Amino acid sequence: MHTLKIKDLTVEIENKVILKSFNLTIKSGEIHAIMGPNGTGKSTLSRVIMGDSNYVIKKGTIYFDDKPINDLTVDQRAQLGIFLGMQMPLEIDGVTNADFLRSAISNKEGNNFKLMSFIKELNEKIEKLNIDKEMIHRSVNKGFSGGERKKNEILQMYMLKPNTVILDEIDSGLDVDSLKIVGENVMDYYKESNCSVLLITHYQRLLNYIKPDYVHIMKNGKIVKSGTFDLVKQIEDEGYENLGDSNE
Amino acid sequence: MNKIIIKKGTVDLNVGNDLKVNVEEKTELFDVIKIEITSLKNNEISITSEEENLKLDVVINIKKNTKIKFKQLFQNDKIKIQYKFNLEENSKLIVDKFYDCNNIKELNIVNMNGYNSNLEYKLKTISKEKQKFDLVIYHNNKNTISNVSNKSVNINKGSTTFNTTGIVYNGITGCILSQRNRIINMNNKKNSINPNLLIDEYDTEANHSALIGKFSEEELFYLMSRGIKKETAYNLLIKGFLLEEKDKTVEKIIDKYWR
Numbered sequence: 488m489h490t491l492k493i494k495d496l497t498v499e500i501e502n503k504v505i506l507k508s509f510n511l512t513i514k515s516g517e518i519h520a521i522m523g524p525n526g527t528g529k530s531t532l533s534r535v536i537m538g539d540s541n542y543v544i545k546k547g548t549i550y551f552d553d554k555p556i557n558d559l560t561v562d563q564r565a566q567l568g569i570f571l572g573m574q575m576p577l578e579i580d581g582v583t584n585a586d587f588l589r590s591a592i593s594n595k596e597g598n599n600f601k602l603m604s605f606i607k608e609l610n611e612k613i614e615k616l617n618i619d620k621e622m623i624h625r626s627v628n629k630g631f632s633g634g635e636r637k638k639n640e641i642l643q644m645y646m647l648k649p650n651t652v653i654l655d656e657i658d659s660g661l662d663v664d665s666l667k668i669v670g671e672n673v674m675d676y677y678k679e680s681n682c683s684v685l686l687i688t689h690y691q692r693l694l695n696y697i698k699p700d701y702v703h704i705m706k707n708g709k710i711v712k713s714g715t716f717d718l719v720k721q722i723e724d725e726g727y728e729n730l731g732d733s734n735e
Numbered sequence: 736m737n738k739i740i741i742k743k744g745t746v747d748l749n750v751g752n753d754l755k756v757n758v759e760e761k762t763e764l765f766d767v768i769k770i771e772i773t774s775l776k777n778n779e780i781s782i783t784s785e786e787e788n789l790k791l792d793v794v795i796n797i798k799k800n801t802k803i804k805f806k807q808l809f810q811n812d813k814i815k816i817q818y819k820f821n822l823e824e825n826s827k828l829i830v831d832k833f834y835d836c837n838n839i840k841e842l843n844i845v846n847m848n849g850y851n852s853n854l855e856y857k858l859k860t861i862s863k864e865k866q867k868f869d870l871v872i873y874h875n876n877k878n879t880i881s882n883v884s885n886k887s888v889n890i891n892k893g894s895t896t897f898n899t900t901g902i903v904y905n906g907i908t909g910c911i912l913s914q915r916n917r918i919i920n921m922n923n924k925k926n927s928i929n930p931n932l933l934i935d936e937y938d939t940e941a942n943h944s945a946l947i948g949k950f951s952e953e954e955l956f957y958l959m960s961r962g963i964k965k966e967t968a969y970n971l972l973i974k975g976f977l978l979e980e981k982d983k984t985v986e987k988i989i990d991k992y993w994r
Contacts, residue, residue, distance in 0.1 A: 537960050541952070565962035577957045581975025590971055591961035626975070627957075643961060 488515045489552055489568065489650045491536070491683065496547035498528075498535050498708075505531045507708040508547070513683045515650065520686040520694060522719070523705035524727045529687045530574055532705075533655040537571040538564045551651075566595065570649030572640040574656040574687075579627040584639065585609075587627050588646055595647065605646075612645045617668055633660025641672050652676070653685045658693035670696020691719050704731045739770065741784035741791070746770065754778055767792050767815075779804040784811060791816045797826040799849060807832040808984060817842045824849030824876075833977075834860035835988045845872040847879040854881040859977045859985075861992065862893030869898045878909040885916045887926075888973055890992060894924035900931040903939050910936070914943040919950065919976060921969075969993045 491513045498506040505528045513519050521529055535542050536549060538561040548555045551567050559567075579587070588609065593600040613620055616638045628636050637657055644652060654673065658666055674697055677684055686697060694716070702718040703710045704727065711731025712718065722730065737750035746758045746768060753776040759769035768789075772780065773796040780803065782793075789811050797803050797820070805828065814836055822828055826849055839862075845854055860866060872881045887895040901912040916928045930943040950972050958968035970993035978985060 537956075539956055560965070561956060561959035562962050562964050562968075565960055571960050573957070573960075577953055579954055579957065579972070579975065581978070582958075582971045586971060586974075587958070587961070587963075590967055591958075591963050594964060594967060595962050647961060 489683065490514050490550070491569070491651050491685075492550040492553075493532075493536070494548050494550065496535070496549065497545045498531060499543045499545050500531070500541060504545075505542070505708055506535065509709050511703070511710065513651070513685055515683050516681050517701065518677065518684040518686065518697060518699040519701045519703065520688060520697075520699035520719070521703045521705050521710075522688060522722060522727075525689075527705050528708040529705055530655050533571055533653045533685070533687055536564075536653060537561060537569065562594075565647075565649075568648075568650035570644050570647055570652050572637075572644060572652070572654040572657050574659060576628050576636040576640055578629045578631075580629055582627050583625065584623045584627055588623075588643065591643070592646060609642075609646065612642055615645075616642055616672060618642065634662060634665035637661055637669055638665065641669055641676075645672070645676060648680065650680070650682050651685075652682050653687070655687045656689065657686070658688055658690060666692060667696065673697050691723055694719055706731055737778060737780045739772075739780065739782040741768065741782070741786055741789065744768075744786070750780075751778070754780070761790070766790055770794070772796065774798060774801055774803050777802045779806070781806040781808070783808045785809075787812045789814045789816070793817070794819045794821070795828075796821045797823060797828050797852075799823040800825045802827040802829070804829045805831070809833070810835045810988070812836065813838045815840045818844070820845045820854075822847050822849055822852035822854065822879075825851045827853040827855075829855045830857065832858045832860075833982075833985055833988075834858075834862075834866070836860070836862075836866070837864040839866040839868070841866075841868045843868075843870040845870070845881070846875060847873060847881065848875045849879075850876045851878045852876065853879070854883075856881065856883045857979075858885045860887045860895070861977075861988070862887050862889045862895045863891045865894055867896040867898070869900075871900045872902065872912070874901065874903045874907055874910045874912070877907055879907075880911045881913070882911075883914045883916075885914075886977055887918045888921060888977065889918065889924055889926065890921045892924065893922065894926055896927040896929075897945075898927075898929045898931070899943075900933065901941065903934045903936050903941075905935040907936055908938040910939050912939065912941040912943075916943075916945045917976070918947045919973070920947060921949070966993050 493511045496506050496509040523529055618638050702714055704712040737754050740747040750756055755773040757771040761768050769792045771794040885897045895918050897916045899914050903910050914930050918926045926947050928945040930945055932941045955968050974989055
């Protein structure tokens, strides 16, 4: 059982406040969706949890299992089991997916790393995600379509086995078939691992596959309304403008 | 593979009959080792050295209709080296150099004398002090092709200068020149890339690119967000930058600096 708790978090970048006294608690087995208009701080939240040093925490604390993690480096947070599926996964020329994943997993498992079981599992997941087998020998995300990049993020999630999964607009750039594959695989992983999931999305379509227990509307750097899945329908009908109070 | 190994001031040769190699060892008065290689057939040649202080003068003659793969691995403190490559008609030269050294002064003269001769030139170095590489390619005949890639990673007090020059005279038609120079700076030392394309013939295709910079914060963030330590992330990025194909020896050298 793991808990990610964000308490009273205020974050700036280049002297501009992005998150304002933000609060959220996510426990193992829970799926939370954060929705909101563009530029409201949703992606910032995901990167701050992961430890992006471009953002300055002015106030507040991020706790993982009741221990503050504000001072941990990005890799240390990942080692705790936090995973961020990125909105725009980066292309890294010259570093193959295989080397990248092998380094990540051998860093995590140390002497327990077993190459044969790594290859076996990798092949299984590649097939499950309907990814071209050759991609594993290509540079990370180089020449990948938007859909392939997102599937590659899910492949990494499977292989790294995180306990806390943050997915930042994992549905963007996906066609209908890829969206289904990504959504179903996130749910499969959630069921087998009992991880917690934090989804950041604009659209209901992803939530057809990944059903959140809690839905939060974020505006101007804070959560202004929380509810259950019914809130998604309300957003679809009314838009963000009339929902919640941004305190601005 | 024909092997030339320079150690303790002498040159060990392990080469086949279709490769003519003349060596002039250094003397008390003249401390430069001179090697002249002439290949009569297609050949692969490797030259290695771990001499602390190396002064070398190498001439390589590539005969008509032959192909040479020339691989160099030098791990030295100080190097002064001059290469001269002479390419005859329809010949192909593939150069793959790797340096793990402190100080380097290198001059390369490539004479593309033969019609349709072809050069693939790749140099990779980890620069720990001052390193300067001059490469001058003379396209002396028609339809000659040169494709150059120079890459350096600067660490400690390392700095790099790449002076890369391609020359095409008037009337030498159908030549193709391509230069790519890249320097990754892991420190704040001053570097220089001077790509020169001296072309006096309209019927020429030429391009160059030059980059001096650091690995991006975004790349590091992405790798580290998968639990990869910073040093391991650099190891991956540097292998990705310097190696286009697997090379265990070079990988071991990179592992020495970034684990």
